[in-house]
Each structure stands twice: as structure tokens, then as C-alpha cells.
Amino acid sequence: MATGAAMIGVLWEVWAATSSATQGLCKVANGAPFTTFPYPSQVFVLTAIGAYVAGHITSRYAVEVRPELRAGLGQEKFDRIGPVLVVKLFATGFLLIATILNLYEARAFATGNWPITYYVWCGAAASPFFALLGAAIVAFLIGRWLWIPR
């Protein structure tokens, strides 16, 4: 509940800032945003690495407390066909969307539009805290979900 409220709050703040600004929220030169963020880039990278490791460590505790969660998809506790199909659908859908976004990114450079990367850089320059938060959350979830404990 608290996490959901926090995410809604973050989205509201971002919407308020982006919809009320009369001009862009970052500096550009030669048509591209600066990549010199208010925090050093090492802060972002090291925070993401730390969050990734923290995600893995917290997942190890979860399976130690509940060993029945060590099963793979389609086995034991995770053998209900409905949720199995939903999970596989999400995984396939994610890979498809990632492919489409990468194609858009590549095409953006060819057509002169801003690629997604430039928007992320602009956002990191405008609000490095939210960019750091987003990177940390994603890295934590990847470490918790995909770095599977034995």
C-alpha cells in the first residue's frame, strides 16, 4: 500500500513538473542533452550494482524461510496452467516490447528524432534523484527475480 502510494506520488510529481514547465527541463548542445549529471555517473552505476546485489540477498532469505518456493515454473507450487501461461505471456511480451523499443532507438538516430536515451539523459539532468531511484528499483527487482538463489 505504501509502495503503491509512493509510486503514485512520484508519477504525480513527474507529471506536474513536465506539464507545467514552459520550456525543456535540461540543457542541450548540438541537439543532444548533456550527460554531465548533478551526481557523478559512478553514483548511478554503483547504486545500481548495490541494488542488484541487495535484491539477490533478500531473495535468498525468502527461499530459506519458504523452501517450497525453490520449484521451477510448471513444477510443484507453480504448476497451475493458468498462471504458467500468464507468466510465459508476460516474458514473451516483454522481449517483444524490448525489441520494438530497440528498433525505435536505432531508427531515431537515422531520422533525427530524439532516441529514448536522450529523454533519459534529460530526465537524469532535470531530476537526478528520480533517475537514481528508478535505476535502483529496476536493478533491485532484477537481482531479486533473476539472480535465483540455490
Added chain:
Amino acid sequence: MDTQVADASVNFGLFKASGVVFGLVLTIVAADAILARRGIDTSVGHWAQAWARRYPAFALAISFFFGALIGHFFWDTWSPI
């Protein structure tokens, strides 16, 4: 080199980029809440881990992809000037 402020048209793109990241987290939180309300003792994360156990190579590839993505976005190796 003269620097300028970005055009206002980039602001909606900024919202879309942040909306994807934080909106996805919000969706996951909502899904977990629905599962908890139904009395199901496995969360979205538990099913994701089960998928990773079944397909470890895909899990490794997706982990690498996100690591490369974060490095691409935030590891400062280029400047426009």
C-alpha cells in the same frame, strides 16, 4: 559552445520515460495486492523466480540486457561538446 535549454516538446517524452519505469513498478505492486487479497501465498516475484529457474539462460540474458541498459543510460562516457 553555446548551450540552450531543451524545447518544451521534450517534456512529454520525459513523462513517458518515467511513466514506463514507475508505472511498471506500480502495476507490479497492484498485481501483488490483488494476489494478496485473494489469499494466494505466492507473489509476482515468486512466479518470476520460478520462470528464472525454468529458463536460466533467458534470465541471464535479461539481467545482462538491463545491466547494459543502465550502463548505457548513466555511465558518462560522451558529451555533446
